[in-house]
Amino acid sequence: MTDSTRQPAGNMPDINQRNLDWYIDKGVQYFVFLSGISAIVLIIGIFVFVTIEGFGFLLEDFSFSEFFLSQWWEPTDEDEPTYGILALMAGTASVTGLAMLIAIPFSLGSAIYVAEFATGKTRETLKVLIELLAAIPSVVWGFIGLSIMNPLIIDVFDVPVGLNILNAGVILGLMAAPIMTSICEDALKAVPDRYREAAEAMGATRWQVIYKTVLPAAKNGLLGGVLLGVGRGFGETMAVLMATGHAINIPGSIFDSVRALTATIAAELGETAVGSPHYQALFTIGIFLFTITFIINLTADLIVRGIRKS
Amino acid sequence: MSTPEAVASQFLETDLNAKAKRNEKLFQILFGMMAGLLILPVLIILTTLVVKGSPVISLDFLLQDPTNGMTEGGIFPALIGTVWLVGVALLISVPVGVAAAIYLSEYAPDNWFTRAINLAIINLAGVPSIVHALFGVGAFVIFFGFGTSILAASATLAVMTMPVVIVATRESLQAVPPAFREACWNMGATRWQTIRRVVLPNSISGILTGVILEVSRTSGETAPVMFTGAAFFIPVLPESVFDQTMALSLHLFVVSTQVPNVPEALPYGVALVLISLVLLMNSVSIALRMYLRGKKKW
Numbered sequence: 001m002t003d004s005t006r007q008p009a010g011n012m013p014d015i016n017q018r019n020l021d022w023y024i025d026k027g028v029q030y031f032v033f034l035s036g037i038s039a040i041v042l043i044i045g046i047f048v049f050v051t052i053e054g055f056g057f058l059l060e061d062f063s064f065s066e067f068f069l070s071q072w073w074e075p076t077d078e079d080e081p082t083y084g085i086l087a088l089m090a091g092t093a094s095v096t097g098l099a100m101l102i103a104i105p106f107s108l109g110s111a112i113y114v115a116e117f118a119t120g121k122t123r124e125t126l127k128v129l130i131e132l133l134a135a136i137p138s139v140v141w142g143f144i145g146l147s148i149m150n151p152l153i154i155d156v157f158d159v160p161v162g163l164n165i166l167n168a169g170v171i172l173g174l175m176a177a178p179i180m181t182s183i184c185e186d187a188l189k190a191v192p193d194r195y196r197e198a199a200e201a202m203g204a205t206r207w208q209v210i211y212k213t214v215l216p217a218a219k220n221g222l223l224g225g226v227l228l229g230v231g232r233g234f235g236e237t238m239a240v241l242m243a244t245g246h247a248i249n250i251p252g253s254i255f256d257s258v259r260a261l262t263a264t265i266a267a268e269l270g271e272t273a274v275g276s277p278h279y280q281a282l283f284t285i286g287i288f289l290f291t292i293t294f295i296i297n298l299t300a301d302l303i304v305r306g307i308r309k310s
Numbered sequence: 311m312s313t314p315e316a317v318a319s320q321f322l323e324t325d326l327n328a329k330a331k332r333n334e335k336l337f338q339i340l341f342g343m344m345a346g347l348l349i350l351p352v353l354i355i356l357t358t359l360v361v362k363g364s365p366v367i368s369l370d371f372l373l374q375d376p377t378n379g380m381t382e383g384g385i386f387p388a389l390i391g392t393v394w395l396v397g398v399a400l401l402i403s404v405p406v407g408v409a410a411a412i413y414l415s416e417y418a419p420d421n422w423f424t425r426a427i428n429l430a431i432i433n434l435a436g437v438p439s440i441v442h443a444l445f446g447v448g449a450f451v452i453f454f455g456f457g458t459s460i461l462a463a464s465a466t467l468a469v470m471t472m473p474v475v476i477v478a479t480r481e482s483l484q485a486v487p488p489a490f491r492e493a494c495w496n497m498g499a500t501r502w503q504t505i506r507r508v509v510l511p512n513s514i515s516g517i518l519t520g521v522i523l524e525v526s527r528t529s530g531e532t533a534p535v536m537f538t539g540a541a542f543f544i545p546v547l548p549e550s551v552f553d554q555t556m557a558l559s560l561h562l563f564v565v566s567t568q569v570p571n572v573p574e575a576l577p578y579g580v581a582l583v584l585i586s587l588v589l590l591m592n593s594v595s596i597a598l599r600m601y602l603r604g605k606k607k608w
Contacts, residue, residue, distance in 0.1 A: 025500040029417065035406045036413030039430040039476070042469055046437060049448035109344030117338045118345075126345055128596055133352050135592040136585060137530025138439075139559045143566050143581050144355050177348050207334040228436065235438025237533040242567060262440045262533075269443075269537050274452070286444040290437060297436040301429055 047290060054283030057083075061277050062284065073248055073264065075278040083281045085288070087248045091258030094251050095240060096233045098169025103177040103233070104226055110177070111184035111222075116210050127185075134178035138238040145171040145243025159255045163245035166254045171243050172233050180229035187221025187304075188214060224304035231296040235289065237262040261285055359582050366579030376561075380543060380569050385580055390547055391460075391555035392587075395535060396528045398464035398551055399471065404521055406468075407475030414476070415483035416505055435473035439533040442470045446538040461551040463539025470534055471527050478520020482513040515602050519595045526591035530584065532559040542568065558584050 051058075061083065070084025114126050149171065150162035157166075191214050199213040215222075245257025246267065265282045272279040323331075374384030410427075418424040446466030456462040486509050494504040510517075540557040542564050548555040562584055566577040 021500050021503065025502040028502040028505075032409045032413035032417060035409030036418065036427055038406055038410060039427055039434055039472070042472075043430045043433050043437075045449060046441065046445040046469075049453065050441065050444045053444065053448040053452075106344050106348050109341040110348050113338070113341035113345045117341060126349075129349050131596060132589055132592055133349065135526055135530075135588055136352075137532070137559060137588055139530065139532040139562050140581050140585050140588075143562055143577060144359075146566055147577065148355060148358055174348075174352060181348070205330045205334040207337045208330060210337075231436050235436070235441070237438060237440040238563065242563070262438055265440045265444065266533055266536065269447070283444055283448070286441050290441050293436055293438055293441075294433060297433045298429070301432060 047287075050283055050286045050290060054280050054287055056275070057277055057280030057284050061281070067284070071248075071250055073259075075268070075272075075281055081277065083277075083284075085261065085285060087250050088259055088261045088264055088285075090250050091244065091248075092234065092240075092260040092262070094165050094254075094258060095168045095172060095244060095260060096230065098165055098254065099172035099176055099233045100226075100230060102170065102173030103180055103229060106173075107177045107180035107184055107225075107229070108222065110181045111188060111225075112210060112215075114181070115185045115188035116206065116214065130178045130181050133174075134182065136175075138175065138236060139242075141171050141175050141239040142242030145239060149243065157255065161245060161255075161257055163243060164255050164257050165244070165251055167245075168240050168243040168258075168260075169254070171239050172236055175236065175239060176229045176233045179232055180225055183225030183228055184222050187218045187225055190221060191217045220303050224300040227296055227300035227303070231293050231300070234296070235262060235293050237266050241266050261289055356585070359578060359585065362575060363578035363580075363582030366575045367582060371579060372583070375545060376543065379571075380565055381572050381576070385558065385561060385583065387544065387547055388556040388558045388561040388580075389583070391540065392529050392558040394460050394548055394551075394555055395464050395467060395540070395557055396525055398460055399467040399528050400521065400524065402465055403468035403472045403475055403524065407472045408479050408517060410472075411476045411479035411483060412505060415480050416501065416509065431473045431476055434469070437470075439470065439531060442466055443534045443537055445469070446534060451538055457552065458537070458541075458554055459539050459552045460548055460555055461539070463535040463555075463557075464551070466534045466538045467528050467531055470531065471524050474524045474527055475517075475520050478523060479513075479517045482516020482520070483509060485516065486512045515598065519599045519602075522591055522595040522598070526588050526595065529591070530559055530588045532557075532563055536560060536563075558587070 061081075066082060066084055068084075068089075069086055070082055071087040071090075072082040072084045073088060074082045110126075110130070114123060114130070118126055145167050146163070149167045153159065153162035153164070153167055195213050195217055196209050199209040204212065240260045241263035244260060244263065246259050246263060247257035248259050249256055251258050265285055268278070269282050272282065371384045372389065373386050375386055376388075377383035414424065414427065418427070443466065446462060446469075450456045450462035450465045451458055454462075456465070490508050490512065491504050494508045495501075499507070535557050539554055540560045541554045542556075542560070544554055544556055558580070562577060562580045565572050565580055
């Protein structure tokens, strides 16, 4: 190699030279990579920190059968505290169940209307309204349950207490529906237009196109959206705390007051001493909640991804 | 031999056709009504909030301290507290969130690891808010020793709402056509120079809509701040990130459930201020997004 080939021609910089820009570029690459993996670090961090705080309880006072099968949640009992979350699970399940009975048909219907029937201005307006509804904070929903739904239920159904499964279920349904509608609408929009055009060319009406072509093609996306909605309802805290009545109870009818897993943590964590068995038991409920929502989200992701591959 | 009538009858509507058309109308009306029924009750509820809450709202209500065991007076400390919480949360989550989105959009290869990151983001958004609160207590309040403070509460909020920034930023970065980047690379620019000079300037407004959306989300959250930094009642304003503070969302919870003898209209007023703040921010974000979509040059 002669000197003349090493010398850059004209004012061209040496291409093999590592200048400042090269180092900045590398530095940025590492920084954005670290930020990129922060989501994974945080998810693991949430699990680790919640587990650490609840670990003492898991080692000492935890008994699988008592925790999951006893309906007595009496952590403040001085003689013999019991930590059974059966009634709390029943509370969460009944409220989430009723909410989904309301939210699933309505959000599927709305999503089909917005994605397939509505056009132009109507469509845009509906989309914006639904997005705004999804933004209402949960503490406001709780307040609505407390101050508007509560007297309404007492009047209409002639029951003594209006803070019950019905109240929380309706509130939670109204909360979850906009989110589910958005996700389901995205799933319908993801179906390629050529599917619709092919069906229309065969002489199918709009509804036949939707029923025979679009819905089967969007099936997995819709299922994923519904599951994510279930996850949201399951983990909802403030609205459920304020609208259920917060009474430990295995419900017999929708007019019974119940108490949810999430609400129990929110109501009791402030009153417990750090490190006490009660405090640790609340963190153990947290681990349980985290695990369930993780499984729900994972399943939703796998279902949606399944369709993309095929 | 076919008569003109016979030919015409081939194009007439058959019973089956008519039935299909009737079905179409039927389902269109049914689903339209469902969409209406989803929105209508909420509009009625919001109107009730406005009607019952607006008499309370005044400049004094916004600018005075709560007095007489929180049964009278205004919401000033709670309002300022929410501004603190949201501001500090943004300082944490926006740089990290935008950088994470840059990684996912500009650097990340399409492999299992990137899928794991995406899954983690979905999960971060899906973890119940009360579990985020437990994480905040365990990690920020106790482990990192922030104590119950604005810093701990904002860090918790930042972790919880970071997916909003990441998803919005990633979308607006991916909306920049690949040809823009390729043109820049061909000029000999490094990856970072391309991102800084070409990709970010073309997507900055989209990122902004995400940030505004996060402000809206963050200001309404209650459960994550309850045990990490927001207090029921503090008569003084916070002076540093290590102080506790009041928060608007928690204040609504407190005056509607924890304080006896609150006049009926007061919590309506608090709820109205909170929801106006949240919906206003959200509307700004949506309006900005629509304006940008109309203005797009490519």
